[in-house]
Amino acid sequence: MNENRDSASETGQTARRVFMVLSPRSLGYARFALESLFRNTAEPIHLHLITDSAQDKTVLTDELVRQQTAGHLWTIYSEDDLADAEAAQFHCFPHLQRFRKGHPCWRKITDPILLSSPAQEMVLLDPDIYFPNRFVFEPTPAHGLLLMWQRPTCLYPPETVRTAMAAGIRLAHHVDIGVAHLRAPVDLEWLDWLIGRLDCFHRREMHIEAIVWAALAMRIGGGYLDPSYWHCWYRSQQARLLGKLGVSGSTLLRNDPFSSIKCFHAGGPAKSWLAEAKLKGILDTGNTVTAPGRVLPFVEITPRSYEREQRIKQVLAMLGYYSLFSTS
Numbered sequence: 001m002n003e004n005r006d007s008a009s010e011t012g013q014t015a016r017r018v019f020m021v022l023s024p025r026s027l028g029y030a031r032f033a034l035e036s037l038f039r040n041t042a043e044p045i046h047l048h049l050i051t052d053s054a055q056d057k058t059v060l061t062d063e064l065v066r067q068q069t070a071g072h073l074w075t076i077y078s079e080d081d082l083a084d085a086e087a088a089q090f091h092c093f094p095h096l097q098r099f100r101k102g103h104p105c106w107r108k109i110t111d112p113i114l115l116s117s118p119a120q121e122m123v124l125l126d127p128d129i130y131f132p133n134r135f136v137f138e139p140t141p142a143h144g145l146l147l148m149w150q151r152p153t154c155l156y157p158p159e160t161v162r163t164a165m166a167a168g169i170r171l172a173h174h175v176d177i178g179v180a181h182l183r184a185p186v187d188l189e190w191l192d193w194l195i196g197r198l199d200c201f202h203r204r205e206m207h208i209e210a211i212v213w214a215a216l217a218m219r220i221g222g223g224y225l226d227p228s229y230w231h232c233w234y235r236s237q238q239a240r241l242l243g244k245l246g247v248s249g250s251t252l253l254r255n256d257p258f259s260s261i262k263c264f265h266a267g268g269p270a271k272s273w274l275a276e277a278k279l280k281g282i283l284d285t286g287n288t289v290t291a292p293g294r295v296l297p298f299v300e301i302t303p304r305s306y307e308r309e310q311r312i313k314q315v316l317a318m319l320g321y322y323s324l325f326s327t328s
Contacts (some may be wrong), residue, residue: 002061002129003075007076016048016137019112019127021104024059029271030127031063032278040131040289046073049113054078070190077111085114093192097263099199104160105206107212108177115317116184124180128271134288135262138295140181146295147213148265150176150232153301156207158310160200164211165303167197170218173301176232177210178265179225181305190219217298226293229262231268249273250280262293281303 018037022030037047047069049060057076063291064074090096090110100110112122121140138146151174155161164171200208240253250273256264263285266274277283 001075001077002057004073013044013188014016016041016123017048017116017121017289018045018123018125019048019050019108019115020127021108021111021328022051022060022127023104024056024063026053026127027059027063029266029274031067032274032283033125033131034064034069035067036283037125038067038072039070042134042135042136042288044072046075048112048115048117049074049076050079050082050107051076052079054080063285074168076288077115079107082111082114085111087134089114089118089188095190095192095195096188097205098156099195102201103204103206103208105209106212108209113184113186115190120184122180122182122184124177124182126178126265128266129178130264130266130274130283131286132258132261132264132283132287134290136290137179138225138292140183140224142183144182145213145217146181146222146225147165147217147298148178148180148230148232148263149174149178149227149296150223150265150267151234152309153306154207154267155301155306156210157203157205160198160203160205160208160211163197163199163216165306169194169197169215171301172209172217172298173214173305174299175210175214175217176267178215178232178267179230179263180213181225182216182220182222182229185228186216187219191216201256214301216298221298223295223297226296228257228260228266229289229293230265231257231261232265232324233265233267235268235273248276249305250276250282253282258283259287262289263292284292 013233049061051057057078060076096110108124112124116122123137153174154176155171242252249269253273
């Protein structure tokens with residue numbers, strides 16, 4: 001692993017344990033997540049970057065050194081760096097071992113567990129987020145899971161959602177995985193069972209991560225992070241129409257409430273708009289947003305409501321709505 005142990009904070013505060021799975025190929029937008037995180041967090045953090053190879057570690061180390069990370073701690077792990085921890089903790093769980101070697105996004109579920117002892121917090125970040133204001137993370141609960149909220153749903157692919165529901169696995173609705181909080185330990189026996197029942201390996205689809213989080217949410221409880229602080233970009237009808245009329249993506253972002261939020265999740269095509277939006281001064285407001293937000297209770301998505309949503313999407317696709325009003 002590569003790390004900067006010499007840069008520990010001198011405030012005396014315990015550093016928050018923050019994790020991100022990151023490939024250097026994503027730095028076109030992820031460097032904005034890293035830079036805004038280090039610049040705007042009002043509490044010490046220890047960022048754990050999880051990547052694929054030794055060469056990837058070198059590239060990410062160069063990036064963090066270039067960024068000058070404001071005295072915060074960081075450590076970078078390759079997949080092989082955690083091989084011994086996997087052998088020790090997952091040796092009885094074949095589905096977890098296979099899951100870890102599936103889509104790279106799935107390691108956001110497995111690898112922080114390998115790096116955490118009981119009661120330690122895990123604040124998990126996607127690389128397509130941005131912190132526009134001075135902020136603090138919400139307290140990580142002693143029990144339960146915190147997730148961002150989004151509309152309408154990111155549970156995909158439908159066949160895996162239906163497999164889960166047919167097995168009686170309850171799923172939280174409106175989950176967004178830009179930011180998540182929980183504490184170790186996680187029930188590995190149940191998690192291994194869940195992944196086996198999802199039968200997801202043939203798809204290797206990144207969105208299956210959200211299905212796992214949605215199932216864990218209904219299993220252990222918790223709630224949604226306050227969406228007025230933890231904001232997910234939404235491909236609304238207005239955004240689709242303006243995009244069709246030729247309005248640039250960075251201009252579309254002017255409609256998002258950057259002055260009052262802690263974190264922006266640039267889902268979908270929005271991640272490709274961050275560089276131009278930052279250059280135009282849209283993202284950074286210089287405000288301070290450190291008050292804790294509410295935690296809203298998880299809402300379960302039922303098979304009936306899920307199928308109703310799928311029928312609506314199918315009709316819209318048949319009518320050409322998504323191709324006509326694409327924001328990509």
